Amino acid sequence: MRIDAATAPGTSGHPNEDWVSAxxxxxxxxxxxxxxxxxxxPRDGGGCVHGVPWFTARLGxxxxxxxxxxxELTLRAILARSIRRTADAHRQTCDxxxxxxxxxxxxxxxxxAPDGELExxxxxxxxLLLQSPxxxxxxxxxxxxxxxPREALRSQASADALRNAEGGFFTAAxxxxxxxxxxxxxxxxxxxxxxxxxxxxxxxxxxxFAEGDWTACMKLLRTEGxxxxxxxxxxxxxxxxxxxxxxxxxxxxxxxxAVLAEF
Numbered sequence: 001m002r003i004d005a006a007t008a009p010g011t012s013g014h015p016n017e018d019w020v021s022a023x024x025x026x027x028x029x030x031x032x033x034x035x036x037x038x039x040x041x042p043r044d045g046g047g048c049v050h051g052v053p054w055f056t057a058r059l060g061x062x063x064x065x066x067x068x069x070x071x072e073l074t075l076r077a078i079l080a081r082s083i084r085r086t087a088d089a090h091r092q093t094c095d096x097x098x099x100x101x102x103x104x105x106x107x108x109x110x111x112x113a114p115d116g117e118l119e120x121x122x123x124x125x126x127x128l129l130l131q132s133p134x135x136x137x138x139x140x141x142x143x144x145x146x147x148x149p150r151e152a153l154r155s156q157a158s159a160d161a162l163r164n165a166e167g168g169f170f171t172a173a174x175x176x177x178x179x180x181x182x183x184x185x186x187x188x189x190x191x192x193x194x195x196x197x198x199x200x201x202x203x204x205x206x207x208x209f210a211e212g213d214w215t216a217c218m219k220l221l222r223t224e225g226x227x228x229x230x231x232x233x234x235x236x237x238x239x240x241x242x243x244x245x246x247x248x249x250x251x252x253x254x255x256x257x258a259v260l261a262e263f
Contacts, residue, residue, distance in 0.1 A: 001024070001031075001261065001262065001263055002260075002261070002262045003022045003024070003033070003259065003260065003261050003262075004221075004225050004226050004259070004260045005020050005022060005226050005257075005258065005259035005260070006225070006226035006227035006229075006230055006257070006258055006259075007020050007230075007255070007256065007257040007258075008230050008234070008255070008256050008257075009255055010201060010252075010253040010254040010255045010256070011253060015051075015052075015053045016053070016255050017037070017038030017039075017040060017052045017053055017056060017104075017255055018035065018036065018037050018038065018056070018199050018201070018255040018256070018257040019034075019035070019036040019038070019053075019056035019057060019059075019060040019104070019257075020034065020035045020036075020197075020257045020259050021033070021034050021060055021064050022034075022259055022261065023064050023067065023068055026067060026068045026071070026110060026111075026112065027068065027069075027071050027112070029112055029113050030110070030111045030112035030113060030116070030189075031110070031111060031261070032064065032067040032068065032108070032109060032110040032111070033108075033109050033195070033197055033259050033261055034060060034063055034064060034067075034106070034107070034108045034109075034197070035106075035107045035126055035197040035198065035199050035257050035258075035259060036056045036059060036060050036104040036105065036106055036126075036172075036199075037104055037105040037124075037125075037126050037199035037200060037201070037255065037257070038052035038053065038055065038056045038102065038103070038104045038255075039052065039100070039102075039103045039104060039105075039171060040052065041100045041102065042100050042156060046098050046100035046101050046102060047094055047095030047096070047097075047098030047100070047101055048090065048094040048095070048098070048101055048102050049090075049093055049094055050090055050093075050094065050102070051102065052102050052104075054102070055086065055102030055103070055104065056102075056104050058085075058086045058089055059082055059083065059086045059104060059172060062081070062082035062085045062086060063078060063079065063082045063106075063108060066078040066081060066082060067108070067110045071112070074119070074184070075108055075110060075119050075120070075121040075182075075184055076121065076179045076180060076182055076184050077179070079106065079108070079121060079123070079172065079176075079179040079182060080176035080177070080179035080180075081176070082172075083172055083173070083174065083175065083176045083178065083179065084176045086174075087174040087176075096173075096174040097174075099160045099163055099164075100160065100163075101173050101174050102173070103164075103171040103172055103173035103174075104171060104172050105123060105124035105125055105126040105171055105172070105199070105200070106121065106122065106123040106124070106126065106172050106182070107121075107122050107126035107127060107128045107140075107197040107198070107199075108120065108121045108122075108128075108197075109121075109128060109195055109197065109261075111189050111192075112189065113189070114189055114190060114263075115189070115190065116188075116189050117186040117187065117188060117189060118130075118186060118187050118188070118189045118191075118192050118195070119184070119185075119186045120140050120184065120185060120186065120187075120195075121182045121183065121184040122140050122141065122142045122182065122183045122184075123142055123170060123171065123172055123178070123179075123181065123182040123183070124142055124144075124145060124169060124170060124171045125142065125145050125146070125200045125203075126197065126198060126199050126200060126203075127139055127140070127141060127197070127198045127200070127203045128140040128195065128196070128197050129195060129196040129197075129198070129214055129217065129218050130187065130192050130195050131192065131193050131194040131195065131196075131218050132191055132192065132193060133190075133191070133193045135193075135215075136215070137214045137215040137217075137218045139214045140183060140185075141183070142169075142170075142182070142183045144168070144169040144170070145169040148162060148168065148169065164178060170182075189263075192263065193262070193263055194218065194222065194260065194261065194262040194263065195260075195261050196217075196218060196221050196258065196259065196260045196261070197258070197259050198217075198229075198257070198258045199254075199255065199256060199257040199258075200254065201233070201253075201254035201255050201256030201257065202226075202229055202230055202233060202256040202257055202258040203217075204233050204236070204237070204254070204256075205217055205220070205229060205232055205233050205236070209233075209236045209240070211232070211236065217229070220232070221258065221260045222260065222262065225260075226258035226259060226260055229258050230256045230257075230258060233256055234253065234256075237252060237253055
């Protein structure tokens with residue numbers, strides 16, 4: 001088995017708020033992989049004295065530990081317990097009711113024996129890609145954010161009104177109940193030749209710049225590696241910014257993370 005991962009901050013001098021991990025073996029066989037994309041807080045800090053990198057490290061550590069130690073729990077249950085554990089770690093010092101309390105998107109997969117199941121879970125706009133033995137690629141997406149009108153997301157106030165709210169979009173923050181909102185399922189492990197997880201900063205190669213579809217993205221990951229995908233995104237971002245004579249219509253660079261597992 002081969003695992004390849006890379007991550008890069010969006011802005012020099014600003015902490016990378018993404019988090020990535022892959023674990024082998026899980027309960028003596030199988031494994032797991034995970035990417036989190038921390039949500040940058042407003043200027044007032046979102047009511048937390050710790051910050052987003054602290055939060056993603058805590059949440060990510062809990063998710064990895066429970067994926068390995070509690071095979072009887074579903075991924076939704078693992079996400080709920082991890083959110084609760086992380087919230088409890090700063091409940092006494094921070095305002096967890098703040099709409100921008102530290103939070104993150106989640107892309108998570110876990111697998112066991114070759115004759116077992118591969119489980120997956122996605123919450124918000126990170127992406128999982130599953131490649132079959134025949135080469136077809138199936139993206140696992142939580143598209144609630146994409147379905148919202150663009151005008152509803154143009155200001156911080158309007159976006160926050162839809163954050164972790166009915167009719168809006170959901171992230172892993174302080175409420176364990178959000179785990180039930182995640183896109184989750186399973187496929188036979190033998191039907192997956194490779195899988196990848198991307199934060200939206202790396203998924204820009206497909207979603208923002210339309211350089212290829214998800215099948216082409218998986219091919220790029222397998223031939224040039226996770227860092228190769230991020231390098232291509234950065235080059236495309238810089239070229240697009242240079243060609244844009246007006247104000248940028250999107251964040252020039254975002255934290256970008258990709259991890260590939262080949263069976």
